[in-house]
Amino acid sequence: MSNSAESRPAAPPAFNIMVKPVGPTCNLACAYCYYLSKQQLYEDRRFRMSDELLETFTRQYIEAQKVPEVVFGWQGGEPTLIGLDFFRLAVKLQQRYGRPGVRILNALQTNGTTLDDAWCDFFREHGFLIGLSLDGPEELHNAFRVDKSHRATFDRVMKGAALLKEHDVDFNILTTVHAANADHPVEVYRFLRDEVEAPFIQFIPIVERDNQTGFQEGSKVTARSVGGRQYGDFLIGVFDEWLRRDVGRVFVQVFDMALTASLGERPGLCVFDETCGAALILEHNGDVYACDHFVEPRWLLGNIRDAPLVDLVGSEKQWRFGQDKRDTLPRICRECPVRFICNGGCPKNRVLRAPDGEPGLNYLCEGYQAFFTHITRPMRLMTEELRAGRPPAGVIGLLAAEDAELQRRFARARRNQPCPCDSGRKFKNCHGRPSSRPGTHRQA
């Protein structure tokens, strides 16, 4: 607990607020969705941001940022349900309140099922970056992503993806990793890479508390959630496929973030930053909450109709929320060799006790340890490439040459000699076994 209120800045110079123009309202009913239950927080069920509130927010948000780039993030529910005119007004207000030298960007997360030519023309014209939710090939996607009549949504989402491509809209894919798709990393990744042609992919683990409130309380998780180790194995499966051919061609958020951390820089993703608190959420009625995952009464900061946004973001409550991410880390994390990348992960997932009984260990810890350990050497090779002024994709050639050399050594090895892969086992019990030869290589 090294920090005191005196060291608290008035407000961070830059922060992100995701805006929910229709609150938690959505046209779908994905089984793991944590938004739908938030409807219970509001007695007034007219989930629609007014034009006047949009103007108040736009003005306050731009004024509060002390950086040359301001990103408006639009989130749901399904934000397109509010209609195109709302976003036409949003862009107009951004132009009205924008300052010279400040670049304004828009990013919108959608389930893709409402998109048409008019939406895509608009996105293209105004340079919106679209995040499309897609959980993999048909059967894996449809396992949980269904509409209110429990009908599959895959075909409708793929139609949305085709429209985005046809209209040359910038898009990335957000794939949640859960009990249904987690054992199929390569299938999911190849589908996104080859069929969807996604240039940028985010994998988000589903860790869903099993309770009636929909809040972050209780330590049980639902059967839909991904397993801790299972998540690590999923990332390892994707990483090994990506590493051999796609570095520099396909961007996977968690790999980028790990490379940044390996270079000694801040990852820039709240989940893996040492502290958080600069990624807030604005509800349709002006309520501001500490984080998208903590839309619950104890983390309500206030309403921008009553208090300036900058005061809410710079409040003691919000500052403490962000500092607690570091200050409540259990000892096992503080002494962990991969802490420099992991930082204990997102507090919303810290439901386990460490082996010594201390609370606050991340549900995904076993997977994080496995994954971040697995990628240590290739990340080191990529950082060496970068430091030598070369693109990290050079790692593909380096590993291919290593593989070829290893195959030559396998071909020369005798049954009772140590295996050339350095496993410490005899060749006959390792890569000398008939089933293990083709395509095997030293662990990346």
Ligand code: SF4
């Ligand atoms: S609680 Fe988790 S998702 Fe929210 S800001 Fe912190 S790290 Fe990010």
Ligand code: SF4
């Ligand atoms: S890998 Fe586990 S022990 Fe290490 S920092 Fe992450 S959550 Fe903590």
